[in-house]
Amino acid sequence: MSSLRKVSCRTIRDTVEKLFLSASTDLGKDVFGALKKAASAEKSGLGRFALDRIVENARVARKEGLPICQDTGMAVLFLEVGQNVVVTGGNLRDAVQEGVRRAYRKGRLRKSICDPISRANTGDNTPAVIHTEIVPGSRIRIAAMPKGGGSENMSSVTMLLPAAGVEGIRKLIVDRVREAGPNPCPPTIVGVGIGGTMEQAAILAKKALLRPLGEKNRRDRRLAKLEIETLREINRLGIGPQGYGGRTTSLAVHVEMMPCHIASLPVAVNIQCHAARHKEAVI
Amino acid sequence: MSKIKSIKTPLDDRVCRGLRAGDRVLLSGEVFTGRDVAHRRLYEAILRCEKLPIPIRGETLFYAAPTPAGPGRVIGSMGPTTSSRMDPYTPKLLEMGLKGMIGKGRRSAEVIGAIRKHGAVYFGAIGGAAALMAQCVRRVEVAAYGDLGPEAILRLAVEDLPLVVINDMNGGDLYEKALKRFSKKKQFFK
Numbered sequence: 491m492s493s494l495r496k497v498s499c500r501t502i503r504d505t506v507e508k509l510f511l512s513a514s515t516d517l518g519k520d521v522f523g524a525l526k527k528a529a530s531a532e533k534s535g536l537g538r539f540a541l542d543r544i545v546e547n548a549r550v551a552r553k554e555g556l557p558i559c560q561d562t563g564m565a566v567l568f569l570e571v572g573q574n575v576v577v578t579g580g581n582l583r584d585a586v587q588e589g590v591r592r593a594y595r596k597g598r599l600r601k602s603i604c605d606p607i608s609r610a611n612t613g614d615n616t617p618a619v620i621h622t623e624i625v626p627g628s629r630i631r632i633a634a635m636p637k638g639g640g641s642e643n644m645s646s647v648t649m650l651l652p653a654a655g656v657e658g659i660r661k662l663i664v665d666r667v668r669e670a671g672p673n674p675c676p677p678t679i680v681g682v683g684i685g686g687t688m689e690q691a692a693i694l695a696k697k698a699l700l701r702p703l704g705e706k707n708r709r710d711r712r713l714a715k716l717e718i719e720t721l722r723e724i725n726r727l728g729i730g731p732q733g734y735g736g737r738t739t740s741l742a743v744h745v746e747m748m749p750c751h752i753a754s755l756p757v758a759v760n761i762q763c764h765a766a767r768h769k770e771a772v773i
Numbered sequence: 774m775s776k777i778k779s780i781k782t783p784l785d786d787r788v789c790r791g792l793r794a795g796d797r798v799l800l801s802g803e804v805f806t807g808r809d810v811a812h813r814r815l816y817e818a819i820l821r822c823e824k825l826p827i828p829i830r831g832e833t834l835f836y837a838a839p840t841p842a843g844p845g846r847v848i849g850s851m852g853p854t855t856s857s858r859m860d861p862y863t864p865k866l867l868e869m870g871l872k873g874m875i876g877k878g879r880r881s882a883e884v885i886g887a888i889r890k891h892g893a894v895y896f897g898a899i900g901g902a903a904a905l906m907a908q909c910v911r912r913v914e915v916a917a918y919g920d921l922g923p924e925a926i927l928r929l930a931v932e933d934l935p936l937v938v939i940n941d942m943n944g945g946d947l948y949e950k951a952l953k954r955f956s957k958k959k960q961f962f963k
Contacts, residue, residue, distance in 0.1 A: 534955060536795065536937060536947075543902045543935070551904035557840045557850040560903040598841040598849055600923050609810050611922050640855045640877075640900065672948055673855050673878035675900035728956030732877065732899055734937060735951025765901040 495628040499580035506589025509634035511597045513769040517548040520703040528738040537736025559765040562599035563636030565590040565618035572627035590618045630773045641674035641763040650755040663720045666759040672733020675763035680743040683758040685750035695760035698744035713745045783831035784872040794945030799933040804833040806927040816862040826917035833873030838923040848910045852903035853877040867891045896936040909934045
Protein backbone atom coordinates (compact mmCIF):
# COMPACT_ATOMS: atom_id res chain seq x y z
CA MET A 491 0.00 0.00 0.00
CA SER A 492 1.33 3.40 -0.94
CA SER A 493 1.95 5.81 1.92
CA LEU A 494 -0.35 8.69 2.70
CA ARG A 495 0.63 12.25 1.86
CA LYS A 496 -0.35 15.12 4.10
CA VAL A 497 -1.59 18.38 2.60
CA SER A 498 -2.53 21.21 4.92
CA CYS A 499 -5.69 23.23 4.63
CA ARG A 500 -3.55 26.34 4.68
CA THR A 501 -1.79 25.25 1.47
CA ILE A 502 -5.12 24.53 -0.17
CA ARG A 503 -6.58 27.87 0.95
CA ASP A 504 -3.55 29.86 -0.25
CA THR A 505 -3.49 28.05 -3.58
CA VAL A 506 -7.17 28.77 -4.20
CA GLU A 507 -6.63 32.43 -3.30
CA LYS A 508 -3.67 32.72 -5.66
CA LEU A 509 -5.51 31.04 -8.53
CA PHE A 510 -8.52 33.37 -8.39
CA LEU A 511 -6.34 36.45 -8.07
CA SER A 512 -4.31 35.44 -11.08
CA ALA A 513 -7.27 34.23 -13.18
CA SER A 514 -9.14 37.51 -12.74
CA THR A 515 -6.38 39.78 -14.01
CA ASP A 516 -4.19 37.65 -16.24
CA LEU A 517 -5.93 36.25 -19.33
CA GLY A 518 -4.47 32.92 -20.48
CA LYS A 519 -2.00 33.05 -23.36
CA ASP A 520 -4.18 30.72 -25.43
CA VAL A 521 -7.22 33.02 -25.23
CA PHE A 522 -5.15 36.17 -25.70
CA GLY A 523 -3.50 34.69 -28.78
CA ALA A 524 -6.84 33.60 -30.26
CA LEU A 525 -8.30 37.09 -29.73
CA LYS A 526 -5.31 38.75 -31.39
CA LYS A 527 -5.54 36.40 -34.34
CA ALA A 528 -9.28 37.01 -34.64
CA ALA A 529 -8.74 40.79 -34.55
CA SER A 530 -6.36 40.70 -37.48
CA ALA A 531 -8.68 38.45 -39.51
CA GLU A 532 -11.97 40.25 -38.77
CA LYS A 533 -13.50 41.95 -41.81
CA SER A 534 -16.20 43.89 -39.99
CA GLY A 535 -15.13 47.41 -39.00
CA LEU A 536 -17.14 47.50 -35.77
CA GLY A 537 -16.22 43.89 -35.06
CA ARG A 538 -12.56 44.75 -35.43
CA PHE A 539 -13.01 47.78 -33.19
CA ALA A 540 -14.52 45.56 -30.48
CA LEU A 541 -11.74 42.95 -30.75
CA ASP A 542 -9.00 45.56 -30.67
CA ARG A 543 -10.46 47.00 -27.47
CA ILE A 544 -10.79 43.53 -25.95
CA VAL A 545 -7.13 42.71 -26.72
CA GLU A 546 -5.98 46.09 -25.38
CA ASN A 547 -8.11 45.53 -22.27
CA ALA A 548 -6.36 42.23 -21.53
CA ARG A 549 -3.00 44.01 -21.77
CA VAL A 550 -4.09 46.82 -19.44
CA ALA A 551 -5.62 44.39 -16.95
CA ARG A 552 -2.42 42.35 -16.75
CA LYS A 553 -0.16 45.38 -16.51
CA GLU A 554 -2.24 47.25 -13.92
CA GLY A 555 -3.40 44.19 -11.99
CA LEU A 556 -7.04 45.13 -12.65
CA PRO A 557 -9.86 42.64 -13.18
CA ILE A 558 -10.29 41.89 -16.90
CA CYS A 559 -14.05 42.17 -16.48
CA GLN A 560 -16.07 43.81 -13.71
CA ASP A 561 -18.03 40.58 -13.51
CA THR A 562 -15.49 38.60 -11.57
CA GLY A 563 -17.95 35.78 -11.54
CA MET A 564 -19.15 33.01 -9.37
CA ALA A 565 -16.14 31.02 -8.21
CA VAL A 566 -16.24 27.56 -9.77
CA LEU A 567 -13.65 24.94 -8.80
CA PHE A 568 -12.79 21.49 -10.03
CA LEU A 569 -10.82 19.53 -7.46
CA GLU A 570 -9.19 16.21 -8.22
CA VAL A 571 -8.10 14.81 -4.89
CA GLY A 572 -5.72 11.89 -4.92
CA GLN A 573 -7.00 9.08 -2.72
CA ASN A 574 -3.67 8.91 -0.90
CA VAL A 575 -3.95 12.51 0.29
CA VAL A 576 -4.80 13.31 3.89
CA VAL A 577 -6.04 16.84 4.44
CA THR A 578 -4.71 18.23 7.71
CA GLY A 579 -5.55 21.21 9.87
CA GLY A 580 -9.24 21.56 9.07
CA ASN A 581 -11.62 20.53 6.35
CA LEU A 582 -11.19 20.79 2.61
CA ARG A 583 -14.46 22.59 1.81
CA ASP A 584 -13.90 25.33 4.38
CA ALA A 585 -10.33 25.82 3.16
CA VAL A 586 -11.51 26.28 -0.40
CA GLN A 587 -14.29 28.71 0.58
CA GLU A 588 -11.83 30.69 2.70
CA GLY A 589 -9.41 30.89 -0.24
CA VAL A 590 -12.21 32.28 -2.42
CA ARG A 591 -13.25 34.76 0.29
CA ARG A 592 -9.68 36.03 0.64
CA ALA A 593 -9.10 36.34 -3.10
CA TYR A 594 -12.25 38.41 -3.65
CA ARG A 595 -11.41 40.67 -0.71
CA LYS A 596 -7.71 41.08 -1.41
CA GLY A 597 -8.05 41.38 -5.18
CA ARG A 598 -10.91 43.88 -4.90
CA LEU A 599 -12.97 41.58 -7.05
CA ARG A 600 -16.68 42.25 -7.25
CA LYS A 601 -18.89 40.34 -4.87
CA SER A 602 -21.60 39.02 -7.15
CA ILE A 603 -23.25 36.24 -5.18
CA CYS A 604 -26.72 36.69 -3.71
CA ASP A 605 -29.71 34.89 -2.22
CA PRO A 606 -31.74 33.72 -5.24
CA ILE A 607 -35.05 34.95 -3.84
CA SER A 608 -34.33 37.99 -1.67
CA ARG A 609 -31.37 38.95 -3.94
CA ALA A 610 -29.40 39.96 -0.82
CA ASN A 611 -25.64 39.85 -1.47
CA THR A 612 -23.67 37.32 0.61
CA GLY A 613 -20.94 39.96 0.85
CA ASP A 614 -17.84 37.86 0.20
CA ASN A 615 -18.59 36.05 -3.08
CA THR A 616 -19.05 32.74 -1.32
CA PRO A 617 -20.27 30.09 -1.56
CA ALA A 618 -18.14 28.83 -4.41
CA VAL A 619 -19.33 25.95 -6.57
CA ILE A 620 -16.98 23.04 -5.88
CA HIS A 621 -16.84 19.87 -7.97
CA THR A 622 -14.73 17.27 -6.20
CA GLU A 623 -13.53 14.01 -7.64
CA ILE A 624 -11.48 11.36 -5.89
CA VAL A 625 -8.74 10.10 -8.21
CA PRO A 626 -5.75 7.75 -7.88
CA GLY A 627 -2.51 9.24 -6.60
CA SER A 628 -1.24 11.56 -3.90
CA ARG A 629 -1.76 15.01 -5.36
CA ILE A 630 -4.54 17.58 -5.47
CA ARG A 631 -5.27 19.29 -8.77
CA ILE A 632 -7.24 22.50 -8.49
CA ALA A 633 -8.81 24.33 -11.43
CA ALA A 634 -10.27 27.73 -10.57
CA MET A 635 -12.71 29.44 -12.87
CA PRO A 636 -14.44 32.73 -12.13
CA LYS A 637 -17.57 32.34 -14.29
CA GLY A 638 -19.50 35.42 -15.43
CA GLY A 639 -23.27 35.62 -15.21
CA GLY A 640 -24.03 37.00 -18.66
CA SER A 641 -22.69 34.03 -20.59
CA GLU A 642 -23.93 31.54 -17.99
CA ASN A 643 -27.46 32.89 -18.52
CA MET A 644 -27.26 31.88 -22.18
CA SER A 645 -26.41 28.26 -21.30
CA SER A 646 -28.76 25.29 -21.07
CA VAL A 647 -29.27 21.54 -20.80
CA THR A 648 -31.57 19.86 -23.31
CA MET A 649 -32.74 16.27 -23.16
CA LEU A 650 -32.83 15.42 -26.87
CA LEU A 651 -34.58 12.40 -28.30
CA PRO A 652 -31.96 9.74 -29.08
CA ALA A 653 -33.38 9.78 -32.64
CA ALA A 654 -32.06 13.35 -33.00
CA GLY A 655 -28.56 11.86 -33.34
CA VAL A 656 -25.46 13.84 -34.14
CA GLU A 657 -27.43 16.07 -36.54
CA GLY A 658 -29.73 17.05 -33.69
CA ILE A 659 -26.72 17.81 -31.49
CA ARG A 660 -25.15 20.00 -34.19
CA LYS A 661 -28.35 21.93 -34.69
CA LEU A 662 -28.80 22.42 -30.95
CA ILE A 663 -25.29 23.83 -30.48
CA VAL A 664 -25.63 26.30 -33.37
CA ASP A 665 -29.18 27.28 -32.37
CA ARG A 666 -28.09 28.04 -28.81
CA VAL A 667 -25.36 30.37 -30.05
CA ARG A 668 -27.76 32.00 -32.52
CA GLU A 669 -30.40 32.58 -29.84
CA ALA A 670 -27.80 33.96 -27.43
CA GLY A 671 -26.83 36.49 -30.09
CA PRO A 672 -24.95 39.48 -28.67
CA ASN A 673 -25.85 38.79 -25.03
CA PRO A 674 -23.02 36.51 -23.80
CA CYS A 675 -20.22 38.88 -24.94
CA PRO A 676 -19.02 37.22 -28.13
CA PRO A 677 -16.57 36.04 -29.29
CA THR A 678 -17.47 33.15 -27.04
CA ILE A 679 -16.13 29.70 -26.31
CA VAL A 680 -18.79 27.02 -26.47
CA GLY A 681 -18.51 24.13 -24.02
CA VAL A 682 -20.64 21.12 -24.89
CA GLY A 683 -21.34 18.08 -22.74
CA ILE A 684 -23.03 15.10 -24.33
CA GLY A 685 -24.34 12.11 -22.41
CA GLY A 686 -24.38 11.07 -18.79
CA THR A 687 -27.40 12.37 -16.92
CA MET A 688 -28.87 15.86 -16.88
CA GLU A 689 -26.39 17.21 -14.31
CA GLN A 690 -23.44 15.21 -15.66
CA ALA A 691 -23.90 16.71 -19.12
CA ALA A 692 -23.73 20.19 -17.58
CA ILE A 693 -20.55 19.33 -15.66
CA LEU A 694 -18.95 17.91 -18.83
CA ALA A 695 -19.84 21.12 -20.68
CA LYS A 696 -18.25 23.25 -18.00
CA LYS A 697 -15.14 21.06 -17.87
CA ALA A 698 -14.85 21.35 -21.65
CA LEU A 699 -14.28 25.08 -21.15
CA LEU A 700 -11.08 24.35 -19.22
CA ARG A 701 -9.41 22.75 -22.23
CA PRO A 702 -6.71 25.00 -23.76
CA LEU A 703 -7.98 26.87 -26.82
CA GLY A 704 -6.88 25.39 -30.09
CA GLU A 705 -6.74 21.85 -28.72
CA LYS A 706 -9.30 19.56 -30.27
CA ASN A 707 -10.91 16.54 -28.63
CA ARG A 708 -8.21 13.85 -28.78
CA ARG A 709 -10.21 10.94 -27.46
CA ASP A 710 -12.88 10.76 -30.11
CA ARG A 711 -12.51 11.79 -33.76
CA ARG A 712 -16.26 12.16 -34.13
CA LEU A 713 -16.18 14.89 -31.51
CA ALA A 714 -13.16 16.62 -33.05
CA LYS A 715 -15.12 16.72 -36.32
CA LEU A 716 -18.22 18.04 -34.55
CA GLU A 717 -16.13 20.80 -32.97
CA ILE A 718 -14.73 21.95 -36.31
CA GLU A 719 -18.04 21.80 -38.14
CA THR A 720 -20.13 23.58 -35.53
CA LEU A 721 -17.51 26.31 -35.14
CA ARG A 722 -17.54 26.89 -38.88
CA GLU A 723 -21.31 27.10 -38.90
CA ILE A 724 -21.40 29.42 -35.86
CA ASN A 725 -18.95 31.79 -37.50
CA ARG A 726 -21.22 32.02 -40.52
CA LEU A 727 -24.07 33.35 -38.39
CA GLY A 728 -22.73 36.89 -38.71
CA ILE A 729 -23.27 37.83 -35.04
CA GLY A 730 -19.64 38.83 -34.71
CA PRO A 731 -17.71 40.40 -31.81
CA GLN A 732 -20.21 41.88 -29.33
CA GLY A 733 -22.98 41.27 -31.89
CA TYR A 734 -21.68 44.20 -33.95
CA GLY A 735 -21.40 41.89 -36.97
CA GLY A 736 -18.55 39.85 -38.38
CA ARG A 737 -17.06 36.40 -38.68
CA THR A 738 -15.77 36.02 -35.13
CA THR A 739 -18.76 34.84 -33.10
CA SER A 740 -16.95 32.02 -31.31
CA LEU A 741 -13.28 31.23 -30.82
CA ALA A 742 -13.80 27.51 -30.27
CA VAL A 743 -16.26 24.72 -29.60
CA HIS A 744 -15.10 22.11 -27.10
CA VAL A 745 -17.10 18.91 -26.82
CA GLU A 746 -16.83 16.24 -24.12
CA MET A 747 -18.89 13.06 -24.03
CA MET A 748 -19.71 10.01 -21.92
CA PRO A 749 -22.20 7.18 -22.31
CA CYS A 750 -25.82 7.79 -21.35
CA HIS A 751 -29.02 5.85 -20.66
CA ILE A 752 -30.59 3.98 -23.59
CA ALA A 753 -33.62 6.30 -23.25
CA SER A 754 -31.67 9.57 -23.18
CA LEU A 755 -29.50 12.01 -25.10
CA PRO A 756 -28.64 14.84 -22.72
CA VAL A 757 -26.77 17.76 -24.31
CA ALA A 758 -25.52 20.74 -22.29
CA VAL A 759 -24.26 23.91 -23.93
CA ASN A 760 -22.26 26.12 -21.58
CA ILE A 761 -21.34 29.44 -23.12
CA GLN A 762 -18.20 31.24 -21.99
CA CYS A 763 -17.58 34.91 -22.81
CA HIS A 764 -14.28 36.03 -24.36
CA ALA A 765 -12.95 36.76 -20.86
CA ALA A 766 -12.35 33.01 -20.45
CA ARG A 767 -10.59 33.02 -17.12
CA HIS A 768 -9.24 29.89 -15.51
CA LYS A 769 -6.03 28.79 -13.78
CA GLU A 770 -4.80 25.48 -12.49
CA ALA A 771 -2.38 24.26 -9.88
CA VAL A 772 -1.22 20.90 -8.61
CA ILE A 773 -0.36 20.49 -4.93
CA MET B 774 -17.58 52.96 -40.98
CA SER B 775 -18.96 56.38 -40.09
CA LYS B 776 -16.80 58.87 -38.27
CA ILE B 777 -16.76 58.95 -34.49
CA LYS B 778 -19.15 61.47 -32.90
CA SER B 779 -18.39 63.17 -29.61
CA ILE B 780 -21.50 63.77 -27.52
CA LYS B 781 -22.23 65.10 -24.06
CA THR B 782 -24.81 64.28 -21.43
CA PRO B 783 -27.50 65.29 -20.66
CA LEU B 784 -28.73 64.13 -24.07
CA ASP B 785 -31.50 66.05 -25.80
CA ASP B 786 -33.83 65.39 -28.72
CA ARG B 787 -31.51 67.02 -31.19
CA VAL B 788 -28.56 64.78 -30.27
CA CYS B 789 -30.69 61.64 -30.19
CA ARG B 790 -32.20 62.44 -33.58
CA GLY B 791 -28.73 62.63 -35.12
CA LEU B 792 -27.63 59.19 -33.90
CA ARG B 793 -27.95 56.11 -36.10
CA ALA B 794 -27.54 52.42 -35.26
CA GLY B 795 -23.92 51.53 -35.94
CA ASP B 796 -22.51 55.00 -35.15
CA ARG B 797 -19.47 55.06 -32.94
CA VAL B 798 -19.60 57.74 -30.26
CA LEU B 799 -17.43 59.07 -27.48
CA LEU B 800 -19.67 60.07 -24.60
CA SER B 801 -18.68 62.57 -21.92
CA GLY B 802 -20.48 64.00 -18.91
CA GLU B 803 -22.46 62.49 -16.06
CA VAL B 804 -24.20 59.14 -16.17
CA PHE B 805 -25.82 57.02 -13.46
CA THR B 806 -25.13 53.33 -13.00
CA GLY B 807 -28.05 51.08 -12.22
CA ARG B 808 -28.75 47.40 -12.61
CA ASP B 809 -31.13 44.72 -11.42
CA VAL B 810 -32.27 45.58 -7.90
CA ALA B 811 -31.85 49.34 -8.40
CA HIS B 812 -34.20 49.15 -11.38
CA ARG B 813 -36.76 47.22 -9.42
CA ARG B 814 -36.62 49.79 -6.63
CA LEU B 815 -36.93 52.76 -9.00
CA TYR B 816 -39.84 51.10 -10.73
CA GLU B 817 -41.65 50.31 -7.49
CA ALA B 818 -41.08 53.86 -6.24
CA ILE B 819 -42.61 55.21 -9.46
CA LEU B 820 -45.67 52.98 -9.04
CA ARG B 821 -46.08 54.26 -5.48
CA CYS B 822 -45.73 57.86 -6.79
CA GLU B 823 -42.73 58.46 -4.53
CA LYS B 824 -39.99 60.96 -5.22
CA LEU B 825 -37.05 59.21 -6.89
CA PRO B 826 -33.56 59.40 -5.40
CA ILE B 827 -32.05 60.37 -8.78
CA PRO B 828 -33.35 62.51 -11.64
CA ILE B 829 -34.54 60.58 -14.71
CA ARG B 830 -35.49 63.26 -17.24
CA GLY B 831 -32.72 63.74 -19.80
CA GLU B 832 -30.40 61.35 -17.95
CA THR B 833 -28.41 58.33 -19.09
CA LEU B 834 -28.29 55.02 -17.23
CA PHE B 835 -25.28 52.71 -17.50
CA TYR B 836 -26.15 49.10 -16.66
CA ALA B 837 -23.02 48.42 -14.68
CA ALA B 838 -21.59 47.58 -11.28
CA PRO B 839 -17.83 48.14 -11.02
CA THR B 840 -15.26 46.27 -8.98
CA PRO B 841 -14.03 48.11 -5.86
CA ALA B 842 -11.40 50.82 -6.45
CA GLY B 843 -7.81 50.17 -5.49
CA PRO B 844 -5.66 52.73 -3.66
CA GLY B 845 -5.23 55.94 -5.64
CA ARG B 846 -7.95 55.01 -8.13
CA VAL B 847 -11.49 56.38 -8.52
CA ILE B 848 -12.91 53.07 -9.68
CA GLY B 849 -11.93 49.43 -10.26
CA SER B 850 -12.92 47.74 -13.52
CA MET B 851 -16.24 48.63 -15.07
CA GLY B 852 -18.21 47.49 -18.07
CA PRO B 853 -21.79 46.79 -19.12
CA THR B 854 -24.03 44.00 -17.92
CA THR B 855 -26.75 42.36 -20.06
CA SER B 856 -29.46 44.97 -20.64
CA SER B 857 -32.42 42.67 -21.19
CA ARG B 858 -32.80 42.09 -17.45
CA MET B 859 -33.74 45.77 -17.14
CA ASP B 860 -36.35 45.52 -19.92
CA PRO B 861 -39.40 45.02 -17.70
CA TYR B 862 -38.70 48.35 -15.96
CA THR B 863 -37.32 50.39 -18.86
CA PRO B 864 -40.44 51.56 -20.80
CA LYS B 865 -41.65 53.28 -17.60
CA LEU B 866 -38.32 55.08 -17.21
CA LEU B 867 -38.34 56.13 -20.87
CA GLU B 868 -41.86 57.47 -20.37
CA MET B 869 -40.45 59.58 -17.54
CA GLY B 870 -37.85 61.11 -19.83
CA LEU B 871 -34.82 58.79 -19.63
CA LYS B 872 -32.78 59.59 -22.76
CA GLY B 873 -29.81 57.25 -22.84
CA MET B 874 -29.05 53.68 -21.87
CA ILE B 875 -25.67 51.96 -21.96
CA GLY B 876 -25.41 48.19 -21.81
CA LYS B 877 -24.96 45.12 -23.95
CA GLY B 878 -27.28 42.71 -25.71
CA ARG B 879 -30.72 42.78 -27.26
CA ARG B 880 -33.69 44.76 -25.92
CA SER B 881 -37.33 43.69 -25.87
CA ALA B 882 -39.83 44.87 -28.49
CA GLU B 883 -41.44 47.00 -25.75
CA VAL B 884 -38.17 48.81 -25.01
CA ILE B 885 -37.38 49.32 -28.70
CA GLY B 886 -40.89 50.70 -29.20
CA ALA B 887 -40.50 53.05 -26.23
CA ILE B 888 -37.11 54.27 -27.55
CA ARG B 889 -38.88 55.33 -30.77
CA LYS B 890 -41.91 56.76 -29.03
CA HIS B 891 -40.04 58.86 -26.50
CA GLY B 892 -36.97 59.71 -28.57
CA ALA B 893 -34.11 57.99 -26.74
CA VAL B 894 -31.02 55.96 -27.61
CA TYR B 895 -29.53 52.63 -26.54
CA PHE B 896 -25.75 52.38 -26.68
CA GLY B 897 -23.60 49.28 -26.54
CA ALA B 898 -20.42 49.33 -24.48
CA ILE B 899 -17.93 46.55 -25.04
CA GLY B 900 -18.62 43.81 -22.55
CA GLY B 901 -15.52 42.53 -20.83
CA ALA B 902 -13.32 45.50 -21.71
CA ALA B 903 -13.67 46.72 -18.16
CA ALA B 904 -10.10 47.55 -17.16
CA LEU B 905 -9.81 49.77 -20.23
CA MET B 906 -13.26 51.35 -19.87
CA ALA B 907 -12.59 52.32 -16.27
CA GLN B 908 -9.89 54.69 -17.55
CA CYS B 909 -12.70 56.90 -18.93
CA VAL B 910 -14.15 57.42 -15.45
CA ARG B 911 -13.06 60.64 -13.76
CA ARG B 912 -15.27 60.79 -10.67
CA VAL B 913 -17.53 58.42 -8.76
CA GLU B 914 -20.02 58.99 -5.96
CA VAL B 915 -22.85 56.94 -4.52
CA ALA B 916 -26.09 58.60 -5.66
CA ALA B 917 -28.66 56.21 -4.18
CA TYR B 918 -29.31 52.79 -2.64
CA GLY B 919 -25.88 52.55 -1.02
CA ASP B 920 -27.11 49.51 0.90
CA LEU B 921 -27.00 47.52 -2.35
CA GLY B 922 -23.19 47.43 -2.28
CA PRO B 923 -21.95 46.68 -5.80
CA GLU B 924 -25.47 47.25 -7.14
CA ALA B 925 -25.83 50.80 -5.73
CA ILE B 926 -26.65 53.68 -8.09
CA LEU B 927 -23.45 55.62 -8.72
CA ARG B 928 -23.08 59.03 -10.31
CA LEU B 929 -20.11 58.82 -12.70
CA ALA B 930 -18.31 61.58 -14.53
CA VAL B 931 -16.98 60.02 -17.73
CA GLU B 932 -14.79 61.32 -20.51
CA ASP B 933 -14.79 59.92 -24.03
CA LEU B 934 -16.48 56.65 -23.14
CA PRO B 935 -16.33 54.63 -26.41
CA LEU B 936 -19.81 53.39 -27.35
CA VAL B 937 -21.72 52.11 -30.36
CA VAL B 938 -25.34 53.02 -31.09
CA ILE B 939 -27.42 49.83 -31.00
CA ASN B 940 -31.02 51.12 -31.12
CA ASP B 941 -31.80 54.61 -32.39
CA MET B 942 -35.05 56.59 -32.21
CA ASN B 943 -35.71 55.99 -35.91
CA GLY B 944 -36.06 52.26 -35.38
CA GLY B 945 -32.52 51.38 -36.46
CA ASP B 946 -31.10 48.25 -34.80
CA LEU B 947 -27.41 47.45 -35.15
CA TYR B 948 -27.82 43.79 -34.18
CA GLU B 949 -30.37 43.29 -36.98
CA LYS B 950 -28.27 45.23 -39.45
CA ALA B 951 -25.18 43.19 -38.54
CA LEU B 952 -26.97 39.88 -39.14
CA LYS B 953 -28.33 41.05 -42.50
CA ARG B 954 -24.90 42.12 -43.62
CA PHE B 955 -22.68 39.38 -42.25
CA SER B 956 -24.69 36.17 -42.00
CA LYS B 957 -24.04 33.62 -44.72
CA LYS B 958 -27.13 31.84 -45.88
CA LYS B 959 -25.62 28.60 -47.04
CA GLN B 960 -25.79 25.90 -44.39
CA PHE B 961 -23.07 23.29 -44.08
CA PHE B 962 -25.58 20.84 -42.75
CA LYS B 963 -29.32 20.79 -42.23
